[in-house]
Amino acid sequence: MFSFFKKKPAPTPDTVTTPDTVQPTPAAQPAAVSSTPAPQAAIDSTPAVAAAKPSWTERLKSGLAKTRDKLGKQLAGLFGGGKIDEDLYEELESVLLTSDMGMDATMHLLKDVRERVSLKGLKDASELKGALKDSLIELIQPLEQPLQTHGHKPYVIMLAGVNGAGKTTSIGKLAKYFQSQGKSVLLAAGDTFRAAAREQLMAWGERNNVTVIAQQSGDAAAVCYDAMQAAIARGIDIVIADTAGRLPTQLHLMEEIKKVKRVVQKAIPDAPHEIILVLDANIGQNAINQVMAFDEALGLTGLILTKLDGTAKGGVIAGIAKQRPIPLRFIGIGEGIDDLRPFSTKDFVDALFD
Template sequence: MFSFFKKKPKPVETPAVEPQASQPANRPAAAPATPQATPPATVDIVADTTAQPVSPTPPASAPAVEQPARKQSWTERLKAGLSKTRDKLGKSLAGLFGGGKIDEDLYEELETVLLTADMGMDATVHLLQDVRERVSLKGLKDGSELKGALKDSLNELIHPLEKPLDVSGKKPFVIMMAGVNGAGKTTSIGKLAKYYQQQGKSVLLAAGDTFRAAAREQLMAWGERNNVTVIAQQGGDAAAVCFDAIQAATARGIDIVLADTAGRLPTQLHLMEEIKKVKRVIQKALPDAPHEIILVLDANIGQNAISQVKVFDDALGLTGLILTKLDGTAKGGVIAAIAKQRPIPLRFVGVGESIDDLRPFNSKDYVDALFD
């Protein structure tokens, strides 16, 4: 029997607070509200909606307002986000693609370039062998033709990671999120909530990161921004929070539950045991859950991402990955390393801080943005 079943506080729902209308000029202001009592240990927080102020119409003599810049498409944002990796890779490849003869010296230079882009030894060896075969098969003669062969080879390697997450068929569909501190896990949860809301899905968030200071408040802020329910506890057990969230989602007919968990390093074995417990308790609340277990990775860590994937996969049985912060790193080639060593579906990639900067992974878009 798990510890959270003992003396577990009864969840109490706190209704959303309706925005107060402004008082007429000839009516006295209302008396100040009586302070509310401290909420119980478990709170159900629903983000409030407030009216947006309307900008006054400028006078006729006012200067024309400058039109806002055109919003970039996702492809443009992905290309901009991969600029550091592309610059690092492109500057090195420019000489190789310059039209020189394809020989062993060129292959040695290509090997060095791929390794410096953090593609890893296994992926680099695979790509070099595949490129050699393509060059021989097509009878390519000079370096200018090598670019197309390399692009095709890389796309073929990482394409198996392109498997969009299907959340249909289960209600609620429970997504358990894991990752180390600072990887962008909680932020990704907020962005995922918005992504699924735009598809007409109802979403509930479980603030299961009970270890990190202000983690609960951060998730509440995302809940308010997206106008979704957040199930949280003031301290307590992460597994209990997830259990409460799934029960609440089942009772209300919610489509998707996003369960946050505490960030932890793969070397913290006692914390890895705790996250295994969270998974077991989720299964107690809903036998076939969690339906998706996602590891959030920071692209800045390069090859260290491989060790994280292996440890979390061995502990939890990962079904998907999210790679964040591709816009802040020159190590975007790590996707190739993941594809070669532990090809777990890469569900989403993030290239910025905007709430719309988390999108499903597309291998062709990635390769095009990396080279062009």
């Protein structure tokens, strides 16, 4: 009934790996080694060393370009000079609201900025930027809580989210992230609702050389239970369980995901140790509604915000921090395997303003 996709040796350049077979290709013959010095012309024509890969900070700044452009261009006029007065505060309110920070976060930031201006005796509009930046850092700082996986083996992570949020892709990137820490990972293909979800997760498993527990069709809870048993038997460090994408209004599907949680607890009483909701940054303020609905149904312990590079709505992080400050474990700013990283408040705010 169950199909086990067992871990295979990491593919070499001479090996082509498919889900079911390993077909060796003819190995290339090593090039002859000559002790004769290369001609000077050949040395001079050697291509330059490839440019270093951009740092995460640089990639984050690039990924947040749309949000920064929308926010920064409007703020530039405010911070250009002149005095700090009520007209300036009104303009700042409009800028924050149009950056998808939401009404609650905007009112909080305005109140806090006013207090900072009064406390420091600021007079010039150019001084307002630092006050706003400090206020924003203080607001979203509670979200910066890196995921700690020690203390449980296996450490079980259950992921939820609506279709299209990037849930399955995030699972593949998380697997790579934990592997880079020297941990063994097992994936549970619990999304039995969406066509091709199982195959997509299997592809990520092949890419990362990670075991995937899957089932041709049937009950998501059964797949996750089987994955828990396999992880215990194999001494796996991290289990990441996929679940079917669903809208909070789909009550029957929300009941199903609650069942998955209960079944996981039957296999491992203190699991899942982490319940993460994956959010698409493109939906802006609707992300807050999703956070509230899934939190009430499952008791969320963390969030992943994806696709920040494709939207100007990155300000929603401030809205989440104000209305439902659930730890933001990771943010995604691209399609690359390394483009999902732990959330850093300072890096995020610096990328927005600088």
